Amino acid sequence: MLYSLLKPLRSPRFASIAFGLSTAVSVGVWFCLTAPKSNQAIIKSKSDQLGSQPSQPNTPHELPNNPQTVIRQAGTFRKQGRDIEAFAEVQLLSNDEATSEPNLLEQIELAFDQSRYEDALDHLAKIGLSSPDDFRKMLNQGFRFMVERQPSDADPLFHKAQLGAMALAFGGKRPEAEEVFAETLNRIARLRRINDLRHRMATSVNRPEIELERSKLLNAESFAPVTKHTETEPGIRLYKDKCSHCHGESGAGNGRAARHLFPSPRNFLGQRFRYVSASNGLATDSDLINVIRSGLPGTSMPAFPELSNREWDLLLPVLREFHRLGVEASLKGLALSKDELDDLLAAKTRPTKQLDIPVVPNDFEAAIRRGELLFQTTGCRHCHTHPGASQYASNRIRHFDESGHPILARDLSTDPLKGGESLDDIYRRIALGIPGTPHPSFAGSPSETMDLATYVLSIANDEKSPSTNDTRRRRLVDSSFKGQP
Numbered sequence: 001m002l003y004s005l006l007k008p009l010r011s012p013r014f015a016s017i018a019f020g021l022s023t024a025v026s027v028g029v030w031f032c033l034t035a036p037k038s039n040q041a042i043i044k045s046k047s048d049q050l051g052s053q054p055s056q057p058n059t060p061h062e063l064p065n066n067p068q069t070v071i072r073q074a075g076t077f078r079k080q081g082r083d084i085e086a087f088a089e090v091q092l093l094s095n096d097e098a099t100s101e102p103n104l105l106e107q108i109e110l111a112f113d114q115s116r117y118e119d120a121l122d123h124l125a126k127i128g129l130s131s132p133d134d135f136r137k138m139l140n141q142g143f144r145f146m147v148e149r150q151p152s153d154a155d156p157l158f159h160k161a162q163l164g165a166m167a168l169a170f171g172g173k174r175p176e177a178e179e180v181f182a183e184t185l186n187r188i189a190r191l192r193r194i195n196d197l198r199h200r201m202a203t204s205v206n207r208p209e210i211e212l213e214r215s216k217l218l219n220a221e222s223f224a225p226v227t228k229h230t231e232t233e234p235g236i237r238l239y240k241d242k243c244s245h246c247h248g249e250s251g252a253g254n255g256r257a258a259r260h261l262f263p264s265p266r267n268f269l270g271q272r273f274r275y276v277s278a279s280n281g282l283a284t285d286s287d288l289i290n291v292i293r294s295g296l297p298g299t300s301m302p303a304f305p306e307l308s309n310r311e312w313d314l315l316l317p318v319l320r321e322f323h324r325l326g327v328e329a330s331l332k333g334l335a336l337s338k339d340e341l342d343d344l345l346a347a348k349t350r351p352t353k354q355l356d357i358p359v360v361p362n363d364f365e366a367a368i369r370r371g372e373l374l375f376q377t378t379g380c381r382h383c384h385t386h387p388g389a390s391q392y393a394s395n396r397i398r399h400f401d402e403s404g405h406p407i408l409a410r411d412l413s414t415d416p417l418k419g420g421e422s423l424d425d426i427y428r429r430i431a432l433g434i435p436g437t438p439h440p441s442f443a444g445s446p447s448e449t450m451d452l453a454t455y456v457l458s459i460a461n462d463e464k465s466p467s468t469n470d471t472r473r474r475r476l477v478d479s480s481f482k483g484q485p
């Protein structure tokens with residue numbers, strides 16, 4: 001069974017998972033063998049798992065008369081690689097029978113064989129396994145059966161956990177899968193130790209510490225996972241999986257890929273978030289979600305549209321925590337009381353209410369003209385190309401961000417807008433500035449700001465010029481050689 005599951009596993013990163021599972025199984029088996037009472041039961045349950053071979057596998061079969069036979073038959077077809085027949089077989093089941101656990105387990109195996117991992121996850125949810133907590137409860141139950149020397153009851157539970165963890169791993173829920181693997185290995189380590197202590201108690205009498213350790217391991221409390229999960233721990237795993245190769249393990253923007261990227265990945269410790277909507281210039285949760293979900297066009301920051309609500313709940317505290325740590329470190333050494341420090345920390349990390357956005361002007365053409373005048377007279381044009389200017393006009397002045405990295409002002413016609421292309425988005429960029437970059441916040445009235453936004457929107461081409469890390473870097477170097485105006 002294990003090997004049919006492992007069939008789609010080719011990449012080495014799953015090797016450790018597979019190793020974990022085969023250890024789980026072999027320990028399960030090993031434990032069964034050390035439990036003298038129920039060998040009969042084990043042999044029976046093992047042969048159930050393997051499925052009985054049909055007497056004449058290649059001849060059309062009679063309509064089987066009970067659901068167990070149908071399911072077993074489907075399993076046999078599947079193991080012979082006859083997936084279509086296996087699938088047809090389970091269609092014979094009535095609705096009630098189809099939602100029975102043995103059928104759903106068979107369906108999960110079949111879904112694996114056909115690489116339908118989403119379906120495997122659906123079936124898994126139907127047998128009540130969707131969160132790591134469901135798995136934990138089931139593993140605890142299996143553990144108790146083992147301790148009480150009822151391996152035939154424990155076996156199906158471990159089998160389910162194993163299938164479930166594979167469904168999670170392949171269904172794209174790798175952090176949850178790893179949690180289940182870790183929990184399984186944790187139970188196995190405990191069982192081993194308990195078994196070991198039992199043998200030692202038999203040979204070394206009058207050793208109270210052995211009994212003490214054993215009773216501690218059996219104690220209900222010690223069934224909790226050994227690795228204490230702090231609030232952010234599963235989030236950190238998710239972050240490491242998806243973000244750290246660019247943003248760095250500790251969020252300092254120094255992941256392994258970072259040196260190839262221009263602009264560089266954000267350093268969450270030392271740099272501010274840039275695409276903000278709160279009136280105090282800080283990013284709200286939805287600002288972060290917007291950036292991460294849609295990515296930043298014209299940079300290497302990819303879009304992550306696939307993240308689930310639970311994953312957002314895990315990821316955002318990690319980013320906030322990195323940022324808080326960075327701000328805290330920057331405040332060290334200031335001669336301030338603890339209260340003053342706390343206030344300052346809050347002011348630098350807690351977004352206030354959303355910036356109000358005025359209604360869109362209905363005299364669009366006139367607004368564009370007013371905006372253009374403001375653009376020419378308030379200094380925007382010193383940094384930004386306006387249509388018809390030379391390609392590098394925007395970069396005649398060398399700009400640096402808050403970390404001293406060179407930065408390109410945007411060509412507002414042909415470069416993609418990173419913070420969104422709607423009028424509201426552009427309004428926010430102009431009114432609040434882009435924190436941590438030379439792009440300032442505009443001090444005019446809301447209606448003037450809206451006029452500017454309308455103008456910027458009017459000069460933005462639909463087609464943006466494509467760029468790579470290399471061309472962006474080259475553009476910067478070239479513009480530097482052109483020198484100051």
Ligand code: HEC
Pocket residue numbers: 239242243244245246247257261263264265266272273274275276283288291292296299300301302304315319418
């Ligand atoms: C392939 C590299 C790469 C990966 C992977 C990546 N990022 Fe980024 N990220 C970047 C770059 C580059 C920037 C900076 C772009 C810029 O400054 O214009 C960035 C910027 C950001 C910002 C700053 C947004 C702002 O408003 O200033 C956040 C937040 C962010 N990334 C979060 C994440 C998260 C969370 C993940 C993982 C789910 C992730 N990134 C994965 C490259 C990456």
Ligand code: HEC
Pocket residue numbers: 274375378379380381382383384399407408409410412416417418419420426429430434437438439440442452456
């Ligand atoms: C001192 C130079 C400077 C001035 C003055 C300036 N900007 Fe910028 N602007 C920048 C830089 C640099 C960026 C790119 C920041 C980045 O990539 O993170 C930028 C980016 C932008 C963007 C892109 C936002 C996005 O979502 O990508 C807009 C729009 C913009 N500026 C409009 C304006 C307007 C309107 C004015 C005048 C009120 C102005 N800028 C004044 C330097 C400047």
